[in-house]
Amino acid sequence: MNDILTGILSVISDPAAILVIFVGTFMGLTFGTLPGLTAIMGIALLIPVTYNLSPVAGLGMLIGVYIGGMSGGAISAILLKIPGTPSAVVTTFDGYPMAQKGQAAKALGWACFSSFFGTVFSWIVLVFLSSFLAKVCTAFSVYEYAALALFGLTMVSAISGKDIFKAFLMLGLGIFLSIVGTDPVFGMQRFSFKNIYLMGGFSITPIVIGLFSLPQILKSALDKNEKHSIEKVRIRDILPKGKEIWEHKIPLLWTSLLGTIVGVIPATGQSIACFMAYSQCKRLSKDPTPFGEGNPDGIIASEAGNNSVCGGALVPLLTLGIPGDSVTAVLMGGLMIHNIIPGPSLFTKNYSLVVGIFTAMFVGAIFMLLINTLGIKFFIKIISAPNSYLVGAIVVLSAIGSFALHGVMFDVIIMLVIGTISYFLVNAKYPLAPAVLGFVLGNTFESELRRSIRLSNNNLLEFLHRPIAMVFLIVAMIVIVFTTIKTIKSYAKGKNTELVSEEE
Amino acid sequence: MEEKRTKVFELVVAAFFILFSSYMLYVAFTSKANMGAYAAKEMHPFAFPKIVLFLMLFFAIISFSYTLSWLIRNKKKEQGTQITSFKEKLFFYLPKKSLITYFFILVYIALWSVLGFTLSTIAYISVQTKYLERERSMKQIILIAIIIALGLTVLFSVLFRVNLPEPIVDLIF
Numbered sequence: 001m002n003d004i005l006t007g008i009l010s011v012i013s014d015p016a017a018i019l020v021i022f023v024g025t026f027m028g029l030t031f032g033t034l035p036g037l038t039a040i041m042g043i044a045l046l047i048p049v050t051y052n053l054s055p056v057a058g059l060g061m062l063i064g065v066y067i068g069g070m071s072g073g074a075i076s077a078i079l080l081k082i083p084g085t086p087s088a089v090v091t092t093f094d095g096y097p098m099a100q101k102g103q104a105a106k107a108l109g110w111a112c113f114s115s116f117f118g119t120v121f122s123w124i125v126l127v128f129l130s131s132f133l134a135k136v137c138t139a140f141s142v143y144e145y146a147a148l149a150l151f152g153l154t155m156v157s158a159i160s161g162k163d164i165f166k167a168f169l170m171l172g173l174g175i176f177l178s179i180v181g182t183d184p185v186f187g188m189q190r191f192s193f194k195n196i197y198l199m200g201g202f203s204i205t206p207i208v209i210g211l212f213s214l215p216q217i218l219k220s221a222l223d224k225n226e227k228h229s230i231e232k233v234r235i236r237d238i239l240p241k242g243k244e245i246w247e248h249k250i251p252l253l254w255t256s257l258l259g260t261i262v263g264v265i266p267a268t269g270q271s272i273a274c275f276m277a278y279s280q281c282k283r284l285s286k287d288p289t290p291f292g293e294g295n296p297d298g299i300i301a302s303e304a305g306n307n308s309v310c311g312g313a314l315v316p317l318l319t320l321g322i323p324g325d326s327v328t329a330v331l332m333g334g335l336m337i338h339n340i341i342p343g344p345s346l347f348t349k350n351y352s353l354v355v356g357i358f359t360a361m362f363v364g365a366i367f368m369l370l371i372n373t374l375g376i377k378f379f380i381k382i383i384s385a386p387n388s389y390l391v392g393a394i395v396v397l398s399a400i401g402s403f404a405l406h407g408v409m410f411d412v413i414i415m416l417v418i419g420t421i422s423y424f425l426v427n428a429k430y431p432l433a434p435a436v437l438g439f440v441l442g443n444t445f446e447s448e449l450r451r452s453i454r455l456s457n458n459n460l461l462e463f464l465h466r467p468i469a470m471v472f473l474i475v476a477m478i479v480i481v482f483t484t485i486k487t488i489k490s491y492a493k494g495k496n497t498e499l500v501s502e503e504e
Numbered sequence: 505m506e507e508k509r510t511k512v513f514e515l516v517v518a519a520f521f522i523l524f525s526s527y528m529l530y531v532a533f534t535s536k537a538n539m540g541a542y543a544a545k546e547m548h549p550f551a552f553p554k555i556v557l558f559l560m561l562f563f564a565i566i567s568f569s570y571t572l573s574w575l576i577r578n579k580k581k582e583q584g585t586q587i588t589s590f591k592e593k594l595f596f597y598l599p600k601k602s603l604i605t606y607f608f609i610l611v612y613i614a615l616w617s618v619l620g621f622t623l624s625t626i627a628y629i630s631v632q633t634k635y636l637e638r639e640r641s642m643k644q645i646i647l648i649a650i651i652i653a654l655g656l657t658v659l660f661s662v663l664f665r666v667n668l669p670e671p672i673v674d675l676i677f
Contacts, residue, residue: 037664041664045664045665165563165566165567166567168559168563169521169560169563169564169567172556172557172559172560172563173521173560175556176528176553176556176557176560179552179553179556183549185546185549186546186549188549190535190549190550190553191528191531191532191553214609217605217609218602218605218606219602221601221602221605221636222599222601222602386633386637386640387636387637388632388633388636388637388640389629389633389648389652391605391632391633391636392628392629392632392633392649392652393629393652395609395612395628395632396625396628396629396652396653396656397656399612399613399616400621400656400660400666400668403666403668404660404664404666407666407667409613409616409617409669412613412616413613416609416610416613420606421520423602424513424516424517424520425517427509427510427513428510428513428514428516428517429510429513429514430517442556446552449547449552450546450547450552453546453547454546
């Protein structure tokens, strides 16, 4: 009991700790909002700053960046249709259409609340169930990862739009781009054409920026320079009301649970969580608005899904010393700087520190909600800026965003090339999200599949002895079969409709 | 006409995927993978890429055939409404403002290594804004461009420590 009180008080009674958590959350939101800047960069920049802080304050600041970074991506996704982070790709599906209908504040309000809800949900799981969930982490081997990645790839059916063949093509493109570079097993070069910059493969940032921003920029250049009227919004109207939250309780709870579970599984991450959450939400939603046309459940799925990964990813990190995702991998550096060795002994020997970290995370979630809510009135003014300036600003931010990660012009050129191709894809009505899904999961699926083949001595029947893997595989097969039947039926119906209209 | 525009883009994209997949398959088949003693036990490094590329080629051919047959069937219906001049056709498929904006973006990126980020950003925002909104005063545009460029330079170079290219500043200092 003493440890718990000590841990809580180490945060809430220390104004410096509260201040640095606020600064970290604000920085995280800024990094998340700007395309190309990520929570990973924010944490990496702030790790040296935390050296002179107490361990709890320092880690609280970094966790604030983590939480803010996950939530900030929704702002540019909703207002500009350019995801601030790869995990905000799904938020563009319904967030941007809502903004176009004059409901930008409502969309941002839902994004803000869903991010907060997802974070708090996963925080509760982290605090009360971390020891139990640590056992789930250790149950995952190469077979489970391969099956999970395949299951994730079948989510393409949920984001394919009307034409599944186009979605498969885009998925294939994304998978291909993910395997360019060094072979994960033998280390040889694949499709790098002796280019030094391609030897490590493509980075996701220039690809996502190129896919989404360039077509949007070229389309915006055609828009007239009319002054967009901004809805007058009162702060108390920004967040959804109790009744609205109750109506959307199932998507909120289910996607938060899904995101938390994905976060608990090491080496997964927000991008997988948001696609899975969106796919599930489509089945559960009672809102009659079609997905992709401004359904708030689409925003809930994406934001609750990706933010709930935060708490989930801290479970394997704190209990086993295994990062739950790429951000927690960098966060581990922050732990090391403060001589904190994550793992089972952390809970037994330094429980007050663990409680302090939990408290800091909760405080960060509250700051994220406050900053987002108060900032929405300012954020929606962005869309009232003259189109002529907006186009230029987005181009500049896209270029910086592509350049910032590695500091090489090659990434900017990649962004331009992908963006040029994407312009044609958008005009041909190809969905872009499957390419991101393929990129995120393609390399993982291939490397885990090859490892499982090697481990089982070329005996893929080994999967039958892995119950968790079998569950993922069976669900993936069902999704593939249903998608194929649905596609054949819709093509046959479309063909018949064309034949009938020709005869007429 | 809008549907025809979409179908033409679909045809171009399908053709791109056919060429892309075919070329990458050629690269995959002609690449040498020295797996040594593991050849019998391991999945070939190019096996998975080949599967993905074959599937892409398959779907691209289906899309190309379907779109081409649509265009042939509907060509007769639109004969009366066809655009005849090359310039009109080009701007119908690739609007003039989009093309020129794209050209500005290419020049802007190229100028990074010559003028540096700050100067090229000022130049780009000024030219882009003036092109999209000719009525606005050039003085106001340049002033706002300077504020945006300097603001972003401070934010990214100083605060976020992103090493933006500034060859002219590097020469002076």
